Amino acid sequence: MIKSIVIAGVGGQGTLLASRLIGEAATLKNYDVKVSEVHGMAQRGGSVITYVRYGDKVISPIIPLGEADVLIAFEQLEALRWANYLKKGGLLISNTQKIDPMPVVTTKMEYPDDIVEFLNNRIDNCHFIDALEIAVKSGSSKAVNSVLIGRMARESEIEKEVWLQALNKIAPAKFIELNIKAFEAGYNYWI
């Protein structure tokens, strides 16, 4: 078994912590794990994509196109941009938040207005969630990552206790309580 999870978002949204959290949970389950991160220039508000793979034996840390079991998108446009990573039948969990990229800010291009509908039509296993609002209700807009991981955790074979254990290990000490609250809110989110 190999599980491949792609995390896409905008630099600064906390995708790095999310991928490390999944990596830690999988390590606690004694899986072989590889996590590929993005540092440097792309972190400055650019489109950021990280990969987590775990299972019996992981070879490439980078997930091939069309082979991801799960795509977690922190932003709508990023869901659209990276949807080609999903395998047939794969799971998309996307934040409904929109962040305008510079070509939209400068009005050179338009932000597509039909992303939710388009992806819902194409992808059977597709879930949009207002993670920003849930994070704010949990105490901080910075906890979007824990909300989305919580939502994903409910669909995963890793037990909830393990996720919480990983969260305790990975989240900065000051923010553990906030992140647990946000994780729970995501985990229990139901339309």
Next chain:
Amino acid sequence: MKQLLLANEAVARGLYEAGVTVVSSYPGTPSTEITETASKYEEIYTEWAPNEKVALEVAATSAIAGARSFCAMKHVGLNVAADPLFTMSYIGVNAGFVIAVADDPGMHSSQNEQDSRYYAQASKILMLEPSDSQEAKDFTKKAYELSEEFDTPVILRLSTRVSHSQSLTSLEDRVNVPLREYIKNPQKNVMMPAMARVKHGLVEQRIAKQKEYAFGSDLNQMSIKNSKIGFISSGIAFQYALEALPDASYLKLGIVYPISEELLKKFAASVEFIYVIEELEPIIENACLACGIKVVGKELLPVTGEYSVELIRNRIFGDKPFSYMDGYDMAKIPKRPPVMCPGCPHRGLFHVLKKLKLTVTGDIGCYTLGALEPLSSMDTSICMGSGVSSLHGFNKARGDDYMKKCVGVIGDSTFIHSGITGLIDIVYNKGVGTVIILDNSITGMTGHQNNPLNGLDISNNPAKKIDLALLAKSIGIDRVRIIDPFNIEDSTNVIREEVNAMEPSLIIARRPCALLKTVKYKGLVEVNRDKCTKCRACMSIGCPAISFKNNQIEINASLCNGCGLCINVCKFGALNKKEEE
């Protein structure tokens, strides 16, 4: 015990376990975390040097002086450090000396895509290449043994996907390696022609011995599971190839210089058809061709960019991956290039440079983003330090008068790295022109490293702080001005005055990076709808928090950090700070 580590962290762990005591580096993505992690081990003296050349010289000489030592850099950093590198190949070591260089195929965070393996060939230095974190640690430790055994520096070649991928790594204890005796030996350590002629001959003998070693070394791995098809690879490309061709035989090179021809021949004798799968340059491929082995490499796979599992499958089998986006015009998706952060001090300065319609010679750092829309205020950017020397190039090509519409920009850390020499060139060679140092109190792009201008060392302990104004005076610049880049009016006036002064001038644009913990702006910005004329002047600064939606200016509260630059840009007083509750 196994831990999930970045390969960069694993290299640092390898340094610790190998008993290394001296590390000197200059930050550079994707290599930075090696030195940052090393600095957390009390047993290792660690420092940020002003540039890679200094770092390599410090570490190399620590090895001569008897301590196992190390330095790390990105691929273009090795260009800066190339001078000592080549001669250290002749000198060799006393205690072990390892240089890590991290290449950046695909240019995630770099200005070019050069292949550092050519440096190993050119300088005749043994080079190892790991393909995951465990190997990164193991190869680092092995590199110290080989360095001492063959009396040579050893280069550890990394790449972005290895450096920045985490994988499970087993930890071992540190071996304390005592300081080796230092014995004065100019024949070995002073490279003048007479000594160097002898040493060059020894280097050639060393390569022959290393090739023999490479033939039997378990750093290279051969697996014959298929007599029809096989591949030769190294580093991260090996992982992609193994996943794409799981049933093929393979030769995985851990020693990428020197390559053992006998080993290539042994593999070729066991397999009918061989692919060479290596990112960037055809180095393994050329080694195969040179000893008469027929392989397929760059005729099938590109020299440019990163490889991937699907690329290899596509080129070899013609496979096309499944996609939910089939038939969708991906060009309709707006790109999301990196941008200056909300609150970035560079934004104010580039806004002014754009307004003044200046020709701007640029440099390497977060501020290179000033070249992109809507600021669009950079004409050139070549390498570290070029912001200053390129200004002089414009001066000498187009005359002194052109300097009235020209400035050079450079970051604080970059100025120390290699901008000082350019500035001296301007003064010494009777140049005119205005250099602006963007002093944001930190080395920003690489993720916040201290430098000789911010008064802190690598461990956040107090350090001497260079006084830029005094430095400028001492090299002969009489005009030094300090501005706050968020004070648009003053910045505009000062820059206008300085470019018109027909002598060298230095402006220090001082405001700390918005991501520093010490920087806290109070209150978010809101739009006064009654005053807003929808002129969109506030959008010209390219702040990601400001957009024009539903026919009005909107401030994205989750992005705004309250820096207030946009308030200074609005002529109608339509932007204000929200009152704190």
